[in-house]
Amino acid sequence: MQLDLNLLSALDALLEEGSVAGAAARLHVTAPAMSRSLGRIRRTTGDQILVRTGRTMTPTPYAIAIREQVHELLHQVQGVLAPSRELDLATLERTFTLRWHDSLVALSGPALLSAVREQAPGVRLRFIAESSIDTPELRRGEVDLEANANQPTAPDIRAENVGETRLVIVARKGHPLTRLESITAQQYAAAEHVTVSRRGSLGNALDDALARLGLTRRVVASAPTEAAALEFARGSDLLVCVPEVTTRSAVTDLGLAVLPLPLELPPAPIHLSWHQRYDTDPAHAWLRGLARTALATCGTSP
Missing domain, CATH: 3.40.190.10 (Periplasmic binding protein-like II)
Structure with missing residues (x-):
């Protein structure tokens, strides 16, 4: 049987998102296309992978058992197939979306923007407001970097404490x-x-x-x-x-x-967060470094 690596990506997205719509949004494909991929995965594995329970879908025991293995395998495949390339900041053209706490935007945003424009004039930054509810844009790749006091709990979200303030x-x-x-x-x-x-x-x-x-x-x-x-x-x-x-x-x-403040409270942390898919992305790593430097000016080292 010939292995289709596209099915591996679809399976990883389905297991991470727990829904056809979420997996489709994550991989930027249509929901019908993702449904067809799920059908092929079911025929290939002989397992339903996701089953409907009311308005939601629940992973099968087999899906739960292979989730981490699938994710690690896809990560290894991407590392092997990703071309090795030098980052040319002078010609880099890319738009990054940053969801930061409003005070961090006001305090650190100007320094970050200045550094980006000096090093990579073709890069644009989109600062967007935080939502009043927890949203999955970071996992879906719709937000590149978050900065606030919250420590992410999802296993696929990286977080670094870049400072703290009382x-x-x-x-x-x-x-x-x-x-x-x-x-x-x-x-x-x-x-x-x-x-x-x-x-x-x-x-x-x-x-x-x-x-x-x-x-x-x-x-x-x-x-x-x-x-x-x-x-x-x-x-x-x-x-x-x-x-x-x-x-x-x-x-x-x-x-x-x-x-x-006449109360004993721990310092408020400043966390920089991103999805693990960007761990080895040279442009994203460059931006993280600039953001880390800019945010560090907001407080003391942790």
Whole structure:
């Protein structure tokens, strides 16, 4: 029997995505074409691979057993067949999509863009906003690099901790707490607060830390971005807790005051994430290096 390597790619995508539509989007083919590939895989293996259970599809025991083996085999085949080539930055033409936390775009985006334009003028960068829900674009190859505080859990997503920053309190100048030499957890909790949340959450890890001290705070609003939350704080007596890196321009540009947080919390990490399919991609590796350098300026080394 002659082996069709295209079926190996289709099988890997089907096992990773768990659906015909997801596998088709990942390999940039139509859903009918992927359905035909699934049919050929079923005839070749003698196994259904994916079976429908209600509105979703479930992998068979055989599919689960071979998932890692198929993925590793495809990775080896791609490594053998991928041509070895030098990266010519002067002639490189490519568009990279980056989904970064808004504060990281503001702080590190200009340095990254400047470095890219200097080294590879044919490269374009698309910075897109983070979604309010977890989305699979990174796995599908629709997003090249993510940068935020989240540690990915999917086994096919690479992540590197490129820095960390501590949390601080931001308030308007003249806020009653700014007149104190130091503030206590009780005084912090007694104030009114605004949170930063893509999902609109009115609570976060700060509330857990306060609860351990027997304290609660009153959160009167949430904002989808740190920039919006800082504006809320500037025009009221609301407090907002943000990574210290965010305040570098806020203090000067918005006339805000920065106060130490009277709680024991670990530093906020800065993670750079990408899909493992780009591990050996020279252009992607080059961009990761520039992004790593740019993001490292946002905080201290981990």
